[in-house]
Structure formats: structure tokens, C-alpha cells
Amino acid sequence: MKQKKASRHADATPHAAALIEGLRDIGYSLETAISDIIDNSITAGARQIRIITETSVDEPFIAVVDDGSGMTEDELVAAMRPGSRNPLSPRDAPDLGRFGLGLKSASFSQCRRLTVVSRKVGKTSAAIWDLDDVAIRNEWMVQLPDDISGSPGIDELGNTGTLVLWQKLDRLTGGMSHNAVKRAEIINRRIAEAERHLRLVFHRFIETPKRLSIELNGRQLLPLDPFATSNPATISDPEEVLSLNGSEVKIKSFTLPHHRQMSTTDWEDIAGPEGHLKSQGFYLYRGERLILHGTWFGLCRQSELSKLSRVRIDIPNSMDADWKIDVKKSSAQLPPVVRDRLRNVIERIQNGSKRTYLKRGQKMVDNKRLPMWNRILADDKIHYKPNIDHPAFSAFADSLPPDLRRGFLNCIALVGASLPVEALHADMAGTPEQIVPDSVDEDTLDQAVKATLSVLLGANKDINEIMALMKDVDPFRSAWDGTQRIIAATIGSKEKK
Ligand SMILES: Nc1ncnc2c1ncn2[C@@H]1O[C@H](COP(=O)(O)OP(=O)(O)OP(=O)(O)O)[C@@H](O)[C@H]1O
Ligand SMILES: [Mg+2]
Incomplete structure (x- = not known):
């Protein structure tokens, strides 16, 4: 039998200067970069992490100081070696790292x-990677370095812990380094923008009971x-657990409260820019740290009706390969088995979200509630019709002679028939919270x-019952102070008589 010839090898050691420059461009933003540093601090068991930035000095810096191990x-x-750990090696459950690169x-x-x-x-030990130094050597x-006593941030280190210090911030300055x-x-603005990302990505670590x-x-x-x-108005479904190759994916759906059930600040805070x-x-968390959000992974569109739906998915780091987690910890792909399960979840939660939007509308079909408009479902179509039996219409109609009464009812019917459905539809698809009843x-x-x-x-209804009834429907609801005043005056004058 012919022996296979051993292949020859040639030296292909990477050029340090070229490769280390190449490492710069794998797509981090300021916030994903800081998050990667925070991941390391959390993995090292830190209870306190301080981000310190100094931007107005000659040599601006960003420092992250932790009290970890x-x-x-x-x-x-x-740790300073690029590729310090093999990505294939298993990691402890709370370890947020994978690639030995971050x-x-x-x-x-x-x-x-x-x-x-x-x-x-x-x-105390210190090590420095200076790309200008690598470029030369x-x-x-x-x-x-033997002496790092004058180094920024060094005084912030406690008995144990780590300081990560970034200097020569060439990427952050947007070419404005001379001014x-x-x-x-510029740097301050970028840092302020990163703040929201950090509050979101690490929210489960920093909310009570506080771990960090x-x-x-x-x-x-x-x-x-x-x-x-x-x-209390957030609706959540029970958590579902999906086993996959010995690891568990946990899925929990939430329907956010309607914007009227939340303060404007909270509503805008969780909406974000x-x-x-x-x-x-989906909001995908790996070891409770948010990896990505604001996507249905191509399973459905981001529509107005499902805009209150958010689904939390929790995965452990043992599934990194299945989900194709990237070095930046900011992207992932759905494993096929999970994809099928999530399709069902989407269908269910979309219906729930639709209900939240219609709830206020559904009151309209409840005859006990004095609707000005009726919502009528017939032949798979939804019609909105002014309710001519509403006392405000019927009392006036009854006061008219028959000819005028017919004319009045025709006018009301015309208003209903010419409801600007397309315009409403377009507005609903944009910012439905801006659509308010006319005063x-x-x-x-x-x-x-x-x-x-x-x-x-x-x-023969009692006044409290009447008030409760009227408070819930427009136009009284939107002008409730005025309505109460008129009710008080009317009842007062009736009692005097
Ligand atoms: N703040 C820190 N405290 C203690 N050890 C740290 C700290 N930061 C980094 N390390 C050590 O340095 C190693 C390398 O960190 P690096 O972020 O490059 O890779 P990683 O966290 O292992 O994986 P990944 O590339 O996925 O982030 C870590 O595995 C850890 O052992
Ligand atoms: Mg890391």
C-alpha cells in the first residue's frame, strides 16, 4: 500500500501589527464594547462596577473599575492574549464569556x-497593549510597566478588583481630536447615548434584589x-420551557400596558429612541444578560397590532453554538427547533396584543355603557355607526317635528358613513397614541x-351609578370636570324645584 506523504508546513505566524489592527473592526459600538468589559467584571463576581470618563483633559480616557476577583x-x-480561551471549552453557568477575545x-x-x-x-499587576508600540515592534x-502609580483610575481600585483603562480614544472623537x-x-454625547443600552442590557443584574x-x-x-x-397592568403568560440537547430555553411572553395605563416617562423610557x-x-438573554432585542427573527412583521408584545427568551451559555452567539454578544440566530415553537408563541401573543388595543373599543358594544358609537361586527367586517339611540341624539330628535327629525337622523347617518377610515388606518399604523377624541x-x-x-x-338609576356610567365614555370622559359641573348644576336646580 502506498504511504501517504506527510504534508509540508510553512511559517504563517500572523503579523502582530496587521492582525491587531484588524481586531479593531469587528463591528463594536461604544455601548457593545463597554458591555463586553462589564461582562468580564460580572463573570469575575463584581458587586460594584464604576465607569469613569474624563473627556475634557488633554488625554481623555474611559475607565471601568470593578471589585471582582x-x-x-x-x-x-x-487575559491580554487574543484568543485567551478556546471557544469550544465549556464554561461555568454564570460565565458571560466565550471567545477569549472580548x-x-x-x-x-x-x-x-x-x-x-x-x-x-x-x-497589583499591570499590562498594556499600545497599538502604536505594536506597530513599531x-x-x-x-x-x-514597573510603575503605574500615576495612571488614571488607579486610585479607584479596592483590595481586589480590576481596572480596564482606555486611552488614545481615536475612534470616539470622530476626527475632532485637535479641538x-x-x-x-462628542465623547460625552456618545457616552450619554450608551447609558440607556447599559441600563437595558444589564437590567436583571441591577434591579432589586440587587446583585450589582x-x-x-x-x-x-x-x-x-x-x-x-x-x-400591574402588564400581562404575562406562564413561562414555557423547551429542552434542547440537554439545555433549556425558557420563553415568557409579555403584553405591555396600554400607553394610558403607564406614565409618559415610563412609556417613553421603555420605547427608547x-x-x-x-x-x-423577542428579547434574547444569555445568562440573564440581554444579547439582542426588537426583532421577530423574520417570523412575522413588526406591526402596529403587536407593538405591545415582547417575548423574553432565556438561554444558557451552553447553547452558544446552537444560537450562533457572536464575539460582541449582540447577535444570534434561531435554532430550527426553537423557530417552530416560537411561531406558536407569536400567534398567541399577537391575539393578546390585539385585545389590549380593542378593549377600549369593545366597551362600545356594551349597551349598558351608553355608547355614542356602536361597533358592529357583521360578515367579517367591522362597522362603526353613530348610536342614534344615545340619549343625547334621541332626546334632541324627539324634540323635533317629524320632517326635521328625519333630516337630523340622516345627517347623523352621513357622519357615520363618511368616517375617514383610510386616514385613521394610516394614523393607527404610525402613532396611535396621538389620535385623541375631538373636544x-x-x-x-x-x-x-x-x-x-x-x-x-x-x-330610576341612582346618581352614583349614572356618574360611573358617564365617566367611562366620551365625550364625558374627556371633559369630565365640565361634565361633573353640569351634572351638579342640573341636579341642584331640579332639587330646588
Ligand atoms: N474584570 C476582570 N476581572 C477578572 N478577570 C478578567 C476580567 N476581565 C477579563 N478577565 C480575564 O480575562 C480573560 C479574557 O477576557 P476576554 O473578555 O478577552 O475573553 P472571555 O471573557 O473569556 O471571552 P469573550 O471573548 O467571549 O468575552 C477572561 O476569561 C478572564 O479570565
Ligand atoms: Mg469577555
């Missing part, structure tokens, strides 16, 4: 000089819970309140 010098040198790739995406100072068992040799004031302005505090320039970051779970429409969808003037309100009151009092 820290590293010895050997561990630090290993510390380096996240840092180089924002700066040309990375200093890590770490303190463990009373000993073209070697994979990390600097080990110190403009440069500070994250401070940005001395200010504690408040958790941003995208499901508004503390709002992209708005609610773009923020609906009525005093005289119109006066007539409507008096007619309604007279019919209801004639039906």
Missing part, C-alpha cells in the same frame, strides 16, 4: 491604548425593564349631559 500577573498576561477586541474598537491593572491577594509582546472642546462634547451596582461617573444606573413587570413599534419582538364646547357638552342625565334619571 482580580488577576495575578500570570492570569493577567494570559477584552481586547472591545477595547481596540474604541482606543489605541489598553491598560489593565488588577489586584489579587494584595498584589510588530511582535505579540504585551508591556508590563478639545468639540472632542469632549453600575455607576456612570458617580451616578447609579437604574434598571430599564423592557417588560414593565412592576406595572426607536419607539415601541421597533422595540416589539366639545360647553354648549354641546351641556346638551349632551342634560339629555343623558334626564334619560338615566327617568330610568
Whole structure:
């Protein structure tokens, strides 16, 4: 038998200067880069993480200081090595890392000089990757400085912990490095924009019961819970568990409260700069850290009707390969088995979300509630018709001679038939919360309140019941102060008589 010839090998050691520059461009943003550094601190068991930025000095810097386990010098040198761990090795459950790259790739995406100072068992070690130094030496040799006493952020280190310091922030300045004031302005704005991302990505670590505090320039970051779970009007479904290759995927759907059941600040906070429409969808967490959000993974469109739906998916780090988690921890793909299950979830929650929007409309079909409009479902079509039996209409119609009465009822029917359905539809698809009922003037309100009151009092209803009934429907609901005043005046004058 012919023996296979051993293949030859040639030296293909990467050029340090070229490869390390290449590591800069794998697509981090400032917020995903800082998140990657925070991941490491959390994995190291930190209870407090402080982000300190100094932008108005000659050499601006960003520092992340934690009180985690820290590293010895050997561990630090290993940590500075690109590819410090094999991505195929299993990791402990709370470990947020995978690739042995994040510390380096996240840092180089924002700066040309990375200093890590770490303190463990009373000993402080430091190591520096300076890309300008690597460019000259073209070697994979990390600097080990003897004296780092003057280094920014160093005084913030406690008995144990790690400081990650970014200097030479060339990427953050947007080419404004020569103008110190403009440069500070740009960096500060970018940092402020990153704040919301951090509040969202790490909300489960920083909400009560508190496991972790994250401070940005001395200010504690408040958790941003995208499901508004503390709002009693949030509807949540029971958690579903899906087993996959010995690991568990946990799925829980939430329907956010209607915007009227939330303060405007909270509503806008959880909508974010992209708005609610773009923020609906799956929220994928890996080890409770948010990886991505605001997507239905191509399973359905982000529509107005499902815009209150958000689905939490929890996965452990043992499923990283199945979900194709990337180095930046900001993208993933659905494993096929999960895809099928999520299709059902989407169908169910979309129906739930639709209900939340229609709830206010459904009151209209409840005859006990005095609707001005009726919502009628017939032949699979929905019609909205003015309710001519409403006391405000019928009392006036009854006061007219037959000819005029017919004319009046025809006018009302015309209003109903010419409801601007297309315009409403277009507005609903944009910002439905901006659509509000038109306000009525005093005289119109006066007539409507008096007619309604007279019919209801004639039906022997007590005044509290009448008030409760009227408070719930427009136009009285939207002009409730005026309505109450007219009711009080009408009842007062009746009693005097
Ligand atoms: N703040 C820290 N405290 C203690 N050890 C740290 C800290 N930051 C990094 N390390 C050590 O450095 C190693 C390398 O970190 P790096 O972020 O490059 O990779 P990783 O976290 O293992 O994986 P990934 O590339 O997925 O982030 C970590 O595995 C950890 O052992
Ligand atoms: Mg990491």
C-alpha cells in the first residue's frame, strides 16, 4: 500500500501589527464594547462596577473599575492574549464569556491604548497593549510597566478588583481630536447615548434584589425593564420551557400596558429612541444578560397590532453554538427547533396584543355603557355607526317635528358613513397614541349631559351609578370636570324645584 506523504508546513505566524489592527473592526459600538468589559467584571463576581470618563483633559480616557476577583500577573498576561480561551471549552453557568477575545477586541474598537491593572491577594499587576508600540515592534509582546502609580483610575481600585483603562480614544472623537472642546462634547454625547443600552442590557443584574451596582461617573444606573413587570397592568403568560440537547430555553411572553395605563416617562423610557413599534419582538438573554432585542427573527412583521408584545427568551451559555452567539454578544440566530415553537408563541401573543388595543373599543358594544358609537361586527367586517339611540341624539330628535327629525337622523347617518377610515388606518399604523377624541364646547357638552342625565334619571338609576356610567365614555370622559359641573348644576336646580 502506498504511504501517504506527510504534508509540508510553512511559517504563517500572523503579523502582530496587521492582525491587531484588524481586531479593531469587528463591528463594536461604544455601548457593545463597554458591555463586553462589564461582562468580564460580572463573570469575575463584581458587586460594584464604576465607569469613569474624563473627556475634557488633554488625554481623555474611559475607565471601568470593578471589585471582582482580580488577576495575578500570570492570569493577567494570559487575559491580554487574543484568543485567551478556546471557544469550544465549556464554561461555568454564570460565565458571560466565550471567545477569549472580548477584552481586547472591545477595547481596540474604541482606543489605541489598553491598560489593565488588577489586584489579587494584595498584589497589583499591570499590562498594556499600545497599538502604536505594536506597530513599531510588530511582535505579540504585551508591556508590563514597573510603575503605574500615576495612571488614571488607579486610585479607584479596592483590595481586589480590576481596572480596564482606555486611552488614545481615536475612534470616539470622530476626527475632532485637535479641538478639545468639540472632542469632549462628542465623547460625552456618545457616552450619554450608551447609558440607556447599559441600563437595558444589564437590567436583571441591577434591579432589586440587587446583585450589582453600575455607576456612570458617580451616578447609579437604574434598571430599564423592557417588560414593565412592576406595572400591574402588564400581562404575562406562564413561562414555557423547551429542552434542547440537554439545555433549556425558557420563553415568557409579555403584553405591555396600554400607553394610558403607564406614565409618559415610563412609556417613553421603555420605547427608547426607536419607539415601541421597533422595540416589539423577542428579547434574547444569555445568562440573564440581554444579547439582542426588537426583532421577530423574520417570523412575522413588526406591526402596529403587536407593538405591545415582547417575548423574553432565556438561554444558557451552553447553547452558544446552537444560537450562533457572536464575539460582541449582540447577535444570534434561531435554532430550527426553537423557530417552530416560537411561531406558536407569536400567534398567541399577537391575539393578546390585539385585545389590549380593542378593549377600549369593545366597551362600545356594551349597551349598558351608553355608547355614542356602536361597533358592529357583521360578515367579517367591522362597522362603526353613530348610536342614534344615545340619549343625547334621541332626546334632541324627539324634540323635533317629524320632517326635521328625519333630516337630523340622516345627517347623523352621513357622519357615520363618511368616517375617514383610510386616514385613521394610516394614523393607527404610525402613532396611535396621538389620535385623541375631538373636544366639545360647553354648549354641546351641556346638551349632551342634560339629555343623558334626564334619560338615566327617568330610568330610576341612582346618581352614583349614572356618574360611573358617564365617566367611562366620551365625550364625558374627556371633559369630565365640565361634565361633573353640569351634572351638579342640573341636579341642584331640579332639587330646588
Ligand atoms: N474584570 C476582570 N476581572 C477578572 N478577570 C478578567 C476580567 N476581565 C477579563 N478577565 C480575564 O480575562 C480573560 C479574557 O477576557 P476576554 O473578555 O478577552 O475573553 P472571555 O471573557 O473569556 O471571552 P469573550 O471573548 O467571549 O468575552 C477572561 O476569561 C478572564 O479570565
Ligand atoms: Mg469577555
